[in-house]
Amino acid sequence: MISVKNAQMSSCYQPANDASMLDANNNCIAHSNSQLFNQSFNQDESMNGEHDINEPKTNLIVNYLPQNMTQDEIKALFSSIGPVESCKLIKDKLTGQSLGYAFVNYQIQGDAEKAVNTLNGMRLQNKTIKVSHARPSSESIKGANLYVCGLDKDFGQADLEKMFSSFGTIISSKILSDPKTGASKGVGFVRFDQRYEAEIAISELNGKCYDNMQEPLIVKFANSPTSVKSVMGLPLAPFIPINRGFYQPYRPSASNSYRYSPMTPYCSPDQTSLNTPILPTPLTGMIPATPSPQTPSLATSLPNTPVAPVPTMVPTMVNGQTTAILSTPPTSISNTSLSSINYSGWCIFVYNVGPDTDESLLWQLFGPFGAVQNVKIIRDQQTLKCKGFGFVTMTNYEEAVTAINCLNGFNLNNRILQVSFKTQAKQMY
DNA sequence: CGACGGGACGC
DNA sequence: CGACGGGACGC
Numbered sequence: 001m002i003s004v005k006n007a008q009m010s011s012c013y014q015p016a017n018d019a020s021m022l023d024a025n026n027n028c029i030a031h032s033n034s035q036l037f038n039q040s041f042n043q044d045e046s047m048n049g050e051h052d053i054n055e056p057k058t059n060l061i062v063n064y065l066p067q068n069m070t071q072d073e074i075k076a077l078f079s080s081i082g083p084v085e086s087c088k089l090i091k092d093k094l095t096g097q098s099l100g101y102a103f104v105n106y107q108i109q110g111d112a113e114k115a116v117n118t119l120n121g122m123r124l125q126n127k128t129i130k131v132s133h134a135r136p137s138s139e140s141i142k143g144a145n146l147y148v149c150g151l152d153k154d155f156g157q158a159d160l161e162k163m164f165s166s167f168g169t170i171i172s173s174k175i176l177s178d179p180k181t182g183a184s185k186g187v188g189f190v191r192f193d194q195r196y197e198a199e200i201a202i203s204e205l206n207g208k209c210y211d212n213m214q215e216p217l218i219v220k221f222a223n224s225p226t227s228v229k230s231v232m233g234l235p236l237a238p239f240i241p242i243n244r245g246f247y248q249p250y251r252p253s254a255s256n257s258y259r260y261s262p263m264t265p266y267c268s269p270d271q272t273s274l275n276t277p278i279l280p281t282p283l284t285g286m287i288p289a290t291p292s293p294q295t296p297s298l299a300t301s302l303p304n305t306p307v308a309p310v311p312t313m314v315p316t317m318v319n320g321q322t323t324a325i326l327s328t329p330p331t332s333i334s335n336t337s338l339s340s341i342n343y344s345g346w347c348i349f350v351y352n353v354g355p356d357t358d359e360s361l362l363w364q365l366f367g368p369f370g371a372v373q374n375v376k377i378i379r380d381q382q383t384l385k386c387k388g389f390g391f392v393t394m395t396n397y398e399e400a401v402t403a404i405n406c407l408n409g410f411n412l413n414n415r416i417l418q419v420s421f422k423t424q425a426k427q428m429y
Numbered sequence: 430c431g432a433c434g435g436g437a438c439g440c
Numbered sequence: 441c442g443a444c445g446g447g448a449c450g451c
Contacts, residue, residue, distance in 0.1 A: 092447090100447060103450060144448090225447035351431090351432055377434090387432095391434065
């Protein structure tokens with residue numbers, strides 16, 4: 001889960017010494033761990049003292065990437081912030097499959113910061129990516145993920161972190177819950193900064209009753225994943241509705257079965273002045289004043305993170321078929337010039353974006369609808385101001401159609417977007 | 430009212 | 441009862 005962890009990671013790795021809290025809440029666990037805690041903190045400090053004092057923090061780790069996103073696409077996305085020194089998508093050595101995370105190293109630290117602020121929490125296809133500073137590579141941080149079960153059903157994420165906080169720095173945590181009912185499964189995960197912190201937690205908590213819980217806890221290292229979950233079988237349903245109140249189609253079309261219904265305007269009455277953003281990113285004005293109930297932690301912990309909208313249940317369309325379509329344009333666009341087809345994707349023309357638009361806006365807008373290969377904002381060569389339009393290349397026809405149908409006519413900062421397949425090509429070959 | 434880039438043979 | 445996420449540190 002994208003949560004408060006980023007702030008913790010970037011600001012300070014030092015865990016809060018919460019042993020007293022544990023004592024207060026815990027009736028079953030022996031209170032003999034203060035020695036261990038002090039030892040672990042000392043190790044932590046001495047290790048931190050060795051590196052990264054004045055090193056520029058240019059290196060980012062990107063997690064929860066869409067399965068089919070390529071390294072080039074990731075690089076294109078992060079280059080919308082500034083020049084990228086290197087970009088590495090981690091793949092399975094044998095199958096070549098993406099492991100869903102990547103490292104992006106910027107040339108300038110400021111761009112890395114901006115990327116965290118701008119791209120963390122961005123929705124791409126069915127994923128919400130996480131962008132955070134990479135820690136210095138080391139063996140000691142591997143295998144620090146714990147599996148926990150035996151939790152009471154009313155035990156929440158905050159309770160979980162509280163239970164583990166005295167053993168080290170928590171990088172992430174999660175309680176598994178039934179997607180329908182939202183009820184806890186009594187199972188969770190806690191990832192520590194350091195492996196030895198996880199080891200301490202196991203030795204202190206495994207088999208014990210915590211805070212009068214019904215059953216003893218099981219705390220062990222989580223399974224290390226071996227094979228990629230097949231994404232092909234999924235109906236690509238995970239278009240999770242986020243109801244950010246952002247899309248606002250103004251031309252309903254009866255023939256569009258997959259146009260989703262209008263939502264509340266992105267600009268609620270009490271923030272109509274947001275045309276001139278106070279905060280740095282041009283997307284600030286798109287953030288609704290009231291957080292979505294589905295993602296309170298995201299909204300509260302990442303107030304500067306623009307969250308691109310996601311269509312509510314786009315019916316059918318995209319299955320697994322992809323490339324075969326490219327050579328045979330569907331009849332529904334038979335009157336469209338072939339210039340929208342590049343043999344490596346579908347080029348979309350986006351008109352009526354503001355003069356200060358940058359590439360990340362187009363990623364925000366189109367990323368939720370499917371695989372985006374590249375985006376381009378057209379600027380005046382002198383002023384570098386956006387000329388009011390740009391291009392987006394998407395891989396799959398159906399996803400491009402859905403994006404067009406959903407984004408064409410949308411009110412973005414009081415501008416009505418016009419979105420269509422590209423019709424004119426500048427003399428090719 | 431307006432309105433469809435542009436870089437690029439590459440280890 | 442069993443229950444391993446959205447493969448989190450360079451595949």
